[in-house]
Amino acid sequence: MNSLSPIIVLIVINLLFVIVPLFTNDVGVTAEPKVYEYKFHLSKIELAPDGFKKLVSAVNGQYPGPPIQVCKGDRVIVHVENCLGEPTSMHWHGIFQYNTPWYDGVVGQTQHVIPDKCTFTYDFKVDHQSGSYWYHSHHRGQYMDGVLGPLIVYDDDDFDKKTYGYDEDMIVLITDWYHDHSANLFKWYMSPESKGAEPVPDNALINGKNNYNCDWAPKGSECVCDSELAKFVFKKDCKYRMRIINTSGLSSFTFSIDDHDMKVIEVEGAKTKPYKIKQLSLSVAQRYSVIVDANQPCSNYWMRIKFQKSYHHHKLAMDNKAIISYEGASHEYPTSSPCTDKVEKYLEFYLKPLVPCVPPKCDKLLVFDVEFKKDSKGITRSYVNGSSYIADEEYPTLKKVYDGVHEFSRCENIYQLHKKGEVIDVVFINKDYREHPFHLHGHSFWILGWGKDDGKFESWYKKLNTFDPIQRDTSTLPEYGWIWLRFTADNPGIWGCHCHIEWHLGAGLLVQFLELPKDLKEMEAPKSWWDLFPK
Numbered sequence: 001m002n003s004l005s006p007i008i009v010l011i012v013i014n015l016l017f018v019i020v021p022l023f024t025n026d027v028g029v030t031a032e033p034k035v036y037e038y039k040f041h042l043s044k045i046e047l048a049p050d051g052f053k054k055l056v057s058a059v060n061g062q063y064p065g066p067p068i069q070v071c072k073g074d075r076v077i078v079h080v081e082n083c084l085g086e087p088t089s090m091h092w093h094g095i096f097q098y099n100t101p102w103y104d105g106v107v108g109q110t111q112h113v114i115p116d117k118c119t120f121t122y123d124f125k126v127d128h129q130s131g132s133y134w135y136h137s138h139h140r141g142q143y144m145d146g147v148l149g150p151l152i153v154y155d156d157d158d159f160d161k162k163t164y165g166y167d168e169d170m171i172v173l174i175t176d177w178y179h180d181h182s183a184n185l186f187k188w189y190m191s192p193e194s195k196g197a198e199p200v201p202d203n204a205l206i207n208g209k210n211n212y213n214c215d216w217a218p219k220g221s222e223c224v225c226d227s228e229l230a231k232f233v234f235k236k237d238c239k240y241r242m243r244i245i246n247t248s249g250l251s252s253f254t255f256s257i258d259d260h261d262m263k264v265i266e267v268e269g270a271k272t273k274p275y276k277i278k279q280l281s282l283s284v285a286q287r288y289s290v291i292v293d294a295n296q297p298c299s300n301y302w303m304r305i306k307f308q309k310s311y312h313h314h315k316l317a318m319d320n321k322a323i324i325s326y327e328g329a330s331h332e333y334p335t336s337s338p339c340t341d342k343v344e345k346y347l348e349f350y351l352k353p354l355v356p357c358v359p360p361k362c363d364k365l366l367v368f369d370v371e372f373k374k375d376s377k378g379i380t381r382s383y384v385n386g387s388s389y390i391a392d393e394e395y396p397t398l399k400k401v402y403d404g405v406h407e408f409s410r411c412e413n414i415y416q417l418h419k420k421g422e423v424i425d426v427v428f429i430n431k432d433y434r435e436h437p438f439h440l441h442g443h444s445f446w447i448l449g450w451g452k453d454d455g456k457f458e459s460w461y462k463k464l465n466t467f468d469p470i471q472r473d474t475s476t477l478p479e480y481g482w483i484w485l486r487f488t489a490d491n492p493g494i495w496g497c498h499c500h501i502e503w504h505l506g507a508g509l510l511v512q513f514l515e516l517p518k519d520l521k522e523m524e525a526p527k528s529w530w531d532l533f534p535k
């Protein structure tokens, strides 16, 4: 092969696996439900998103993976062809999977892995929801190697555009980025040597781009300085909806655009009353839509994502950038200065739903203590009510339900919700010194309150917002603090509820809600789902 061959191969892969809507109308224009069919070819290829060349687990030869863009009510079919040389799965983060719980994509819970050289087809509807979501592998730490992309569900008939008055939609994926493979890092993390400290990222990316100081790269690595930054072009006086999605494995970021205010209008599928901010805090897996008004003089401005945790003595730039360039501006780098206003970490408690909705009263309360401690081998693991989750990859929970299993081992952390329509309150209490972004599958929850753990449980209950809380699917449990979530058990399935920091999840920070097991058992998983299990 000559040196151009990998590029040619990439182009061919991209041509072979372009997104194929079965109907050709523009997305987001009509309210007629459609079928969108995608082919995702997963493979490991050498890419250098920040100039540092590494093996990336790419979707259709690219990182980040291609966007899925559909409308509320549409049917989404994704053929995941696994050529990674290792098993995989795909999760559709924030999608409720009503009537298709077997397509949630969680190894050990809702499916067997997709083995190497096999294809599995996900087929689900995005009913009753619209907003900013993403897809990612839900097998070990694999999405940190690249298996992810945005999933946008537009509302019927451009409802949002009319309501909020914006002209264009933009997707902004932000992430931390490791130069080593997640499996190597995970091996180190789950050893006594790490003492429970997470691997420190090497960089941060915006839409898969950044540059890197190659002086920091290990000897012998291929690295190019001044790699291209992501660029967003603004037309003067247009309004942009930016859908910001934190696809990190570890890091919370503060997002801002120099000299531009933002108005929050969406949190993870929940439309909000517009709320003006200058800086936006996003924990792992959180998403917000903001409106940005291109009302500044025609020039270039920095978009910034700042690591919230400071990693001292490490080779890592804390402030990472992309370019906002007004049409007609120079090709020079921006010279704008960052905003220094205070960042509101728990923004969700200031946001109001666009259409107020009083949540129903609680029927059942579950309280979960979260802590980290060393096991007998000196490995730091995470525990929920004293039990550290271990995935049963060979025998996922859904298969157990079909097999009539009623008793589960303690390390599966299964909590059964038997009563249809029961309103469940979940309180996480953090005994750990770090914050943990908790994500619930199959639902969005009302986030009723948060605070520091002063031990006064009764007083927490009294100050909950049960009048007009926001609903979302990923909320941050503060260090030594608590959060109070509420959802209705109306979706038969196995729904993980876990810290989305990939290291903490791998160390056991997960519970499974086995929701309406009787109904679930009656629902028939497709033959292709059964075929994933070894004969």
Ligand SMILES: [Cu+2]
Pocket (backbone or CB within 6 Å): 435, 436, 437, 499, 500, 501, 504, 505, 509
């Ligand atoms: Cu965590």
